[in-house]
Amino acid sequence: MKTIVKRKISLIVILLQLVVSVLFCIYVGTLGAIPMKYLVALVIVAVLLLVYQIMSQATDSSYIFGRVLALVFGMVFFVGAKYMNESMAALQDVGGATMKVDIISFYVLNDDPAKTIADAKDYTYGILSMQDRENTDKALAEAKSKAGKDLKIMEFDDSLTLVDALYAKEIQVAVINQSFLNPIKDKYVSFTKDTRELENSEIQTEVEEEIIDTDVTTKPFNVYISGIDVYGKIGQTSRSDVNIIATVNPVTKKILLTSTPRDYYVPLYTKGGKSYSGGMPDKLTHAGIYGVDCSMNTLEKLYDIDIDYYVRVNFTSLKKIVDLLGGVEVYSDSDFISDWGPHGAGTHYKFKKGYNKVNGKKALAFCRERHHFANGDYQRGRNHQHMIEAILNKVMSPSILRNFSKLLKESKHMFQTSMSKDRIVSICKMQLNDMAKWKVAFTNAEGYGANKTTFSIRSTPLYVCEPNHSSIQKITKRINKIMKEKPEDAENTKEKDDKIE
Numbered sequence: 149m150k151t152i153v154k155r156k157i158s159l160i161v162i163l164l165q166l167v168v169s170v171l172f173c174i175y176v177g178t179l180g181a182i183p184m185k186y187l188v189a190l191v192i193v194a195v196l197l198l199v200y201q202i203m204s205q206a207t208d209s210s211y212i213f214g215r216v217l218a219l220v221f222g223m224v225f226f227v228g229a230k231y232m233n234e235s236m237a238a239l240q241d242v243g244g245a246t247m248k249v250d251i252i253s254f255y256v257l258n259d260d261p262a263k264t265i266a267d268a269k270d271y272t273y274g275i276l277s278m279q280d281r282e283n284t285d286k287a288l289a290e291a292k293s294k295a296g297k298d299l300k301i302m303e304f305d306d307s308l309t310l311v312d313a314l315y316a317k318e319i320q321v322a323v324i325n326q327s328f329l330n331p332i333k334d335k336y337v338s339f340t341k342d343t344r345e346l347e348n349s350e351i352q353t354e355v356e357e358e359i360i361d362t363d364v365t366t367k368p369f370n371v372y373i374s375g376i377d378v379y380g381k382i383g384q385t386s387r388s389d390v391n392i393i394a395t396v397n398p399v400t401k402k403i404l405l406t407s408t409p410r411d412y413y414v415p416l417y418t419k420g421g422k423s424y425s426g427g428m429p430d431k432l433t434h435a436g437i438y439g440v441d442c443s444m445n446t447l448e449k450l451y452d453i454d455i456d457y458y459v460r461v462n463f464t465s466l467k468k469i470v471d472l473l474g475g476v477e478v479y480s481d482s483d484f485i486s487d488w489g490p491h492g493a494g495t496h497y498k499f500k501k502g503y504n505k506v507n508g509k510k511a512l513a514f515c516r517e518r519h520h521f522a523n524g525d526y527q528r529g530r531n532h533q534h535m536i537e538a539i540l541n542k543v544m545s546p547s548i549l550r551n552f553s554k555l556l557k558e559s560k561h562m563f564q565t566s567m568s569k570d571r572i573v574s575i576c577k578m579q580l581n582d583m584a585k586w587k588v589a590f591t592n593a594e595g596y597g598a599n600k601t602t603f604s605i606r607s608t609p610l611y612v613c614e615p616n617h618s619s620i621q622k623i624t625k626r627i628n629k630i631m632k633e634k635p636e637d638a639e640n641t642k643e644k645d646d647k648i649e
Contacts, residue, residue, distance in 0.1 A: 157215075158205035165201050165218045169194040172225040183581035197221055248353045248439060249383040250280070251326045252287035254346040260320065265347050269295035271320035274310045277303035279604060280325045280438070287323060287349035294347075306606045307332050311339070321346065327385040327437045330377065331605055352383075362456055364571050365578045368397040368631040371567075372444045372458040373536065375466070375515075376436055382462055382564055388436030388443050390515075390532050393455065395630045398578065401586045404630045405536060406623055407529035408432060408447065408593045413600060413612035417445040430603035431612055437604065440564075450615075451624050457567040465562035466515065467508030469539065472555045477503045478514060478538040481530065486517040511535060525613070526592055533590045540588065544579060591626055594619040 173191050176182055182190075197217070204214025254265065254273075262268040273291075275284050292299055302319055304310040307328040314322040315336075322343075324332070333339050362369050375390025388410070395404040410433040416424040424442055435443040444455050461469070470476055480499045487496065497513040506514060515535050521527035565572075595613035602610055 158211060161215050161218050162198070162201055162205060165198055165222065168222050168225050169198055172229055175229050183577055186580065247383045248385060249381060250283045250351045250353070250385045251348050252283055252351060253324055253326055253348040254287075254291065255314065255322045255324060255343045256320060256346050257314065257317075258342055258344055260344075262320075262346060265291050265294040266296070268321055268346060269297055269299070272300045272302055272318075273321045273323055274302050274304055274313050274319035275323045276307065276310060277305060279306070279328075283325060283351045283353075284323055286351050290349050291347075306604060308335055308605055309607045311336060314343070325385065325437070327387065328604075330387060331434075331610075335608070362571075363574075364396075364567075365398050365574050368395065368399070368633075369456040370395050370453060370627070370631075372440075372447060372455045374436060374440055374443055374458060374460045375532070376460065376462045377433075378462050382460065382465055382561065384462075385439070386436060386462070387433040388440075389433055390461075390529075391432055391443065391447065392529075392532060392536065393447060393451070393453075393627070394536070395627045397630050397633055398575070400630075400633050400635055401584045402630055402633070403540075403586055403588045404591060404626060405533040405588065406451075406591050406593070406627065407533055408450070409525045409529060409595060409613045411525065411611060411613040412450075412593065412595060413598070413602075413614050414446055414450055416442055416603060417449045418442060419445055421445070421449055425603035428603040429600070429612075431610065434602065434604040450620065451627065453624065453627055457565060457571075459567075460564040461562065463512055466535075467512050468558060468562050469508075469555075470506065470511040471508035472558060473539065473542045475505055475507050476511065476535075476538040476542045478506055478511065479503050479534045480514070481527070481534075482521075484517065484520045486513040487519055488513040488516040526594070529592050530590065533592075537588045540586070544586070591623050593623060 173187075173194055176190065177187055201214050201218055204210040204217075254268075256262055256268065256271075262271070273288070275281075275288070288299060288301070302313070304313060307324060308331070310319075310322050310324065311332055313319045326348075329339075336342070371394040373390065373392040373394055374388045375392075376384075376386040377389040378384055378386040391408045391410065391412075393406040393408075395406065397403075410431065412432040413429045414432055415427050415429050416435050416438065418424045419441065424438060424446075432443070432446065435446045440458050440460055444458055448455050480501055480503075482501050483499065485496045485498050497510050499514060504510075504514070515528070515532055517531070518524050518528040594616040596616065598612055598614050599609040600612045600614075601608070602612065
């Protein structure tokens with residue numbers, strides 16, 4: 149009787165292990181993220197374990213160990229399947245369409261008695277005549293509904309003249325997209341103390357993505373990396389202070405990071421090369437106020453190239469990414485102290501020439517500093533490139549596996565990208581398959597300081613960087629060279645390593 153029960157249990161154990169093994173292998177195979185050589189190895193291991201299980205259940209000396217082993221590997225397969233499912237779900241959330249969030253605020257002076265829009269129904273509302281008019285009109289429609297009547301509107305050319313009118317009490321309410329606040333605070337340092345937000349409207353718009361069917365494992369492509377100057381939600385509209393184009397050649401394993409100064413004085417463009425600013429130049433950073441597509445199309449026009457995808461991050465996401473990676477080793481071109489250190493403790497973050505181990509806070513301090521450099525924003529752009537290289541080195545190393553699951557779970561909150569899940573998976577699969585080392589090179593657009601009026605701020609000249617068109621032409625040539633290069637070209641050309649250009 150005991151022998152019959154033992155055999156039945158052994159048969160159940162063998163069948164369960166067979167089912168779990170087959171389902172796990174099928175599941176991993178259908179995900180498409182694992183290279184074939186690893187998938188074949190996985191199948192071989194599963195078959196060997198199953199053979200051992202059959203043999204162990206046929207003997208009195210090892211059947212108990214075999215059952216324990218079956219339980220252990222059953223749990224491993226289950227956890228592995230759950231881990232991969234979560235990873236794919238996270239990738240699905242990251243890739244594809246993204247939401248653009250604009251917060252339109254209604255500001256009154258601090259001593260104003262109004263507490264709600266209904267209280268301010270008879271006030272005069274100041275708005276911008278051209279910039280961000282679509283979102284402003286949506287917010288005004290909501291305000292009109294709350295007020296129960298048509299609102300009295302006064303239009304202004306830019307946000308500074310709008311705020312001037314609020315201080316002068318020519319208007320009682322200033323309707324401002326929060327993405328315009330930083331330029332306002334540059335002039336009115338006490339703006340947040342002098343005013344208060346009456347109410348706000350959050351306008352969410354799905355960013356329409358052009359479907360790019362590029363095979364990113366065999367064809368070169370360009371990615372626009374935008375770093376916006378805010379904390380909090382990644383979808384919020386703001387200035388783009390980091391503007392880097394990553395030219396990626398997956399065949400030659402080369403990446404060229406091109407940094408363009410935030411103050412570059414250029415006309416703004418939308419899709420198809422259509423002018424957004426009517427030909428009037430603006431700071432490149434202001435393009436981010438009008439959407440990531442405006443920044444991307446402006447850079448396309450500047451360098452006469454096509455940009456296939458974008459990645460968008462902010463202050464919060466950079467800190468999270470670096471911390472979840474367990475810190476990174478970032479290269480500094482010189483010794484310096486950052487103004488963006490732990491204020492209040494009487495100290496600032498210090499960096500030495502060479503490699504520095506940084507956590508999230510220190511990484512942000514490294515990337516934000518520019519005042520302590522003789523070449524200011526140019527060096528800050530170079531530091532951004534060093535940080536991207538440091539993150540890439542960590543992501544492509546085995547050490548990422550420790551926090552990989554958590555990194556993927558948090559990824560949808562850390563950055564936005566127009567690259568689809570399938571393209572992201574194909575790149576991961578390629579890297580897992582060849583574990584290749586990539587060569588990263590840097591180049592920076594150059595220019596000359598000047599004071600000019602801009603499309604966004606017309607009433608007051610601002611510091612801008614006039615483009616050096618010779619440097620633009622050189623960059624375009626370098627980008628095209630990386631895009632066209634084949635493995636045999638890379639082998640026959642002894643190109644210098646442009647870590648410092």
